[in-house]
Amino acid sequence: MIEFKDVSHRYQNGQDVLSRLSFSLAHGEMAFLTGASGAGKSTLLKAVAAMLRPSSGQVIVGGADLATIRGGRIATHRQRIGIIFQNFNLLHDRTVFDNVGLPLVIRGWRHQDIARRVRAALDAVELLGKERVYPLTLSGGEQQRVGIARAIVAKPDLLLADEPTGNLDPEMAQDIMGIFRRFNEVGVSVLVATHAIDLIRQLPYRLIHLEHGRLSEQGPVSHGDLHVSP
Numbered sequence: 189m190i191e192f193k194d195v196s197h198r199y200q201n202g203q204d205v206l207s208r209l210s211f212s213l214a215h216g217e218m219a220f221l222t223g224a225s226g227a228g229k230s231t232l233l234k235a236v237a238a239m240l241r242p243s244s245g246q247v248i249v250g251g252a253d254l255a256t257i258r259g260g261r262i263a264t265h266r267q268r269i270g271i272i273f274q275n276f277n278l279l280h281d282r283t284v285f286d287n288v289g290l291p292l293v294i295r296g297w298r299h300q301d302i303a304r305r306v307r308a309a310l311d312a313v314e315l316l317g318k319e320r321v322y323p324l325t326l327s328g329g330e331q332q333r334v335g336i337a338r339a340i341v342a343k344p345d346l347l348l349a350d351e352p353t354g355n356l357d358p359e360m361a362q363d364i365m366g367i368f369r370r371f372n373e374v375g376v377s378v379l380v381a382t383h384a385i386d387l388i389r390q391l392p393y394r395l396i397h398l399e400h401g402r403l404s405e406q407g408p409v410s411h412g413d414l415h416v417s418p
């Protein structure tokens with residue numbers, strides 16, 4: 189699903205953030221990306237989503253070499269990915285329904301089809317019945333579930349989450365990780381950047397650890413086929 193080959197990135201201010209990273213995440217795989225603040229986790233996720241072009245190396249996602257795609261194909265690439273953020277990134281003057289349906293509105297879907305998909309997405313995160321409420325009336329965990337519903341409404345092959353539980357208490361955080369696991373169980377590839385080591389240590393997923401822009405260690409692999417070569 190994701191393959192990095194010798195990927196390095198230097199921001200315009202001269203800071204080297206990723207240093208010759210090579211790793212792959214198989215189709216249907218779930219893994220956690222760990223590392224101290226500033227280690228380069230968000231930068232790596234942005235490279236996967238084609239939100240930045242690394243300075244060197246190859247990023248291949250779903251078989252496409254991102255260095256070779258341009259214009260409209262970048263938008264198509266992003267549409268195949270669901271992205272979840274720490275601060276939920278919801279529109280507070282829009283209802284839950286409108287927030288979740290937004291990616292489909294942008295794609296020009298018909299209202300009827302949007303309504304069907306939004307309900308299915310809200311059902312998947314156990315928020316059916318909250319369509320008409322506004323995000324700020326929900327708890328943090330519920331707001332993040334709205335963010336997840338928006339990310340999955342177009343049925344992406346890959347979910348990327350950047351510190352999705354950073355603003356949640358441990359119980360809600362566990363809930364959110366449970367939702368990612370359920371999507372993974374039905375075949376969605378999932379890569380979650382997180383500081384929540386205590387929460388993920390017990391889980392049967394690979395840890396990809398970034399330190400000073402390099403992959404420095406890996407946790408146990410209990411299933412799947414994920415390779416890291418630092």
Ligand SMILES: Nc1ncnc2c1ncn2[C@@H]1O[C@H](COP(=O)(O)OP(=O)(O)OP(=O)(O)O)[C@@H](O)[C@H]1O
Nearest residue numbers: 199200201203205224225226227228229230231232
């Ligand atoms: N647009 C940018 N221009 C210059 N430097 C940047 C830019 N974006 C990030 N950085 C720097 O790159 C480094 C890695 O940032 P990144 O956000 O990828 O780390 P992170 O591991 O996700 O951190 P956190 O856990 O705090 O979110 C940091 O030192 C950051 O200040």
